[in-house]
Amino acid sequence: MRAEIITIGDEILTGQIVNTNSIWIADFLTTYGIECVKISTVKDFQLDILEVIDQSIKNVDLVIMTGGLGPTNDDITKDCLCKYFNDSLVYDTDVFEDISSFLKRKGREKILGLNKNQAMIPSKSRAVRNKLGTAPGLWIKQENKNVLALPGVPYEMKALMKDFFVEFRKENKMLNIIQKTIFVRNVPESELANILKDWELGINKNIKLAYLPSPGLVRLCLSSIGMDKLYLEEIINLELEKLARIIDYDNSEIDLNQMVFDAFIKNNLSLSVAESCSSGLIAASLTSLPGSSDYFKGGVVVYNDLVKSHILDIDINIIKEYKAVSKRVVSEMAIKVSEKFKSDFSIATSGYAGPHGGTKSNPVGTVFIAIKSPDNVFVKRFIFTGERKTVLHQVKSSALEMLIQELKKYI
Numbered sequence: 293m294r295a296e297i298i299t300i301g302d303e304i305l306t307g308q309i310v311n312t313n314s315i316w317i318a319d320f321l322t323t324y325g326i327e328c329v330k331i332s333t334v335k336d337f338q339l340d341i342l343e344v345i346d347q348s349i350k351n352v353d354l355v356i357m358t359g360g361l362g363p364t365n366d367d368i369t370k371d372c373l374c375k376y377f378n379d380s381l382v383y384d385t386d387v388f389e390d391i392s393s394f395l396k397r398k399g400r401e402k403i404l405g406l407n408k409n410q411a412m413i414p415s416k417s418r419a420v421r422n423k424l425g426t427a428p429g430l431w432i433k434q435e436n437k438n439v440l441a442l443p444g445v446p447y448e449m450k451a452l453m454k455d456f457f458v459e460f461r462k463e464n465k466m467l468n469i470i471q472k473t474i475f476v477r478n479v480p481e482s483e484l485a486n487i488l489k490d491w492e493l494g495i496n497k498n499i500k501l502a503y504l505p506s507p508g509l510v511r512l513c514l515s516s517i518g519m520d521k522l523y524l525e526e527i528i529n530l531e532l533e534k535l536a537r538i539i540d541y542d543n544s545e546i547d548l549n550q551m552v553f554d555a556f557i558k559n560n561l562s563l564s565v566a567e568s569c570s571s572g573l574i575a576a577s578l579t580s581l582p583g584s585s586d587y588f589k590g591g592v593v594v595y596n597d598l599v600k601s602h603i604l605d606i607d608i609n610i611i612k613e614y615k616a617v618s619k620r621v622v623s624e625m626a627i628k629v630s631e632k633f634k635s636d637f638s639i640a641t642s643g644y645a646g647p648h649g650g651t652k653s654n655p656v657g658t659v660f661i662a663i664k665s666p667d668n669v670f671v672k673r674f675i676f677t678g679e680r681k682t683v684l685h686q687v688k689s690s691a692l693e694m695l696i697q698e699l700k701k702y703i
Contacts, residue, residue: 293466294352295321296330298344300359300369301444304333313358313449320453325466326354327517336360341372349437353464356453359444361427363406369441370430373414377432381412384428387419391426417441420456424448429456470524471515472532473504474541478693481505484539491538496527507678507686508693512541548692549581555696556587556637559703563695564633565591566604566625568616568642569659570687577688589633594625604628617642617654619662619671626662626669637699638664639691643674645683657683661691663698670698 297314304311311333318328329352334340341360348355360369374380388411395403410426413419420429420440427443429452440456442449476484481503485492495501498518504511514531516524535541556563565575575591578584594600597616601608606624614620625640643659650656655675662671674690676683 293326293354293464294329295326295354295356296332296348296352297328298341298348298355298357299331299333299444300336300341300357301333302335302366304359305335313444313446316446316450317356317358317453320450321356322469322471324457324461325468325517327467327469336366336368338368338372338375341369342376345372345376345439349439353436353438355437355439357439357441358449361410361430361441361443363404363410363426370412370414373417373430373432373439373441377414377416377434379414379416382415384411384413384419386421387411387413387428390421390423390428394423394426420452422448422452424451428452431456431460467517467519468521468524469515469517470521470528471513472528473511473513474532474535474543475545476510476512476539476541477546478508478690479510479539481510484510487539488535491531491534494534495531498524498527499531507676507682508689509545511545548689548696549577551696552578552692552699553581553584553587555699555703557583559699561637561699561702562587562589562633562635564589564629564635564638566629566638566640567591567593568595568600568622568625568640569645570641570684570691571595573684573688574639574641574691577692589635592629592632600625604632615651615654617644617651617658617660619660619673622660622662623669623671626664626671630664636666637695638662639695640664641687641691643687645680645687647680659683659687659690661687661694663691663694665698665702668698670694 297317299311299314303309314331321328332344334344360367391407391410407426413430417430417432420431422428425443425445425448430441432439442452499514499516502513504513514528516528518524567574572593578588592603594603597611600606600611604625605628611621622640622642626638630638640662644650644656646656657676659674660671662669676686
């Protein structure tokens with residue numbers, strides 16, 4: 293079975309809100325063996341809504357719409373459905389009772405005319421009753437085509453979607469969709485694709501492969517659709533066995549904070565940080581887990597050169613000679629903060645996160661990360677790309693990964 297998702301609302305197209313509904317619905321559909329082939333967003337304008345409904349219903353078995361079912365004048369989804377299906381609105385007593393009960397629970401005894409109007413639904417539709425709001429879901433079935441209209445409020449939409457599928461599954465036979473996502477760290481997407489090109493060429497033709505890159509991480513998603521669930525799982529597992537002989541990967545997205553936490557607590561070790569370009573981001577990440585004070589002693593943000601000298605006792609002449617963004621200075625930062633906090637390990641960062649700064653030899657994106665262990669200091673130079681927020685995320689992740697690698701030498 294194939295489906296399309298239509299989200300309605302000017303506020304989505306103008307960027308006022310993030311369209312999380314489509315992501316959730318697409319994932320939900322996949323769990324029920326329904327292939328989502330298209331996601332559209334349309335403004336609150338009848339001709340545009342009618343056009344996208346017409347295009348979708350010709351292409352798929354199930355069209356799911358969200359938005360435009362509220363009580364205000366710009367909520368026109370019901371009118372559009374009536375127009376498209378040559379239908380009219382009728383009063384539904386069950387829906388009105390749901391609206392009345394909901395408003396009474398909210399302490400609103402008086403029901404406004406706008407709320408009463410929400411009990412008017414297309415005569416050809418089946419109401420999916422809403423216990424969490426005033427707008428019901430609307431299910432219209434015409435021959436073998438299904439259109440489901442849902443309110444745009446996420447928690448209402450999710451509850452109604454689940455209720456709808458209880459009945460929908462009884463009336464429709466669905467295929468199985470099996471998905472498996474694995475995670476490859478610290479290999480750029482283009483490099484990974486080159487490494488896997490022969491494996492990818494030989495992959496079972498019933499499997500679709502998608503690369504989903506993010507800073508420092510590439511997700512590989514393998515999916516297959518069919519009637520025989522065991523067969524689908526078997527062919528995906530077979531390809532993953534072949535893949536494991538080519539490259540290391542994880543079966544779940546690693547929580548680096550948790551890995552650091554577990555390793556330091558288990559081995560009774562301590563940690564401190566000195567951050568320049570990362571501005572406390574690493575310390576904030578590490579202390580997001582309860583109990584982190586059992587191993588994390590503290591940290592400093594030393595953004596200015598004079599502060600690096602005054603707080604960490606780094607010789608100002610070293611900073612002037614080597615510059616703050618350098619292997620020498622970040623190494624000194626790691627050593628000094630470890631001494632100040634009397635920690636077994638330390639992390640230090642210094643770099644140009646952008647969009648300004650940088651030099652010819654160290655352009656924007658250049659970051660030096662140092663890890664001090666009990667008897668060594670290891671420094672690595674990175675050149676990260678992307679906007680400032682993306683660069684800083686990569687700094688944090690890379691620092692924790694370096695820490696974990698150094699820690700392995702001691703445990």
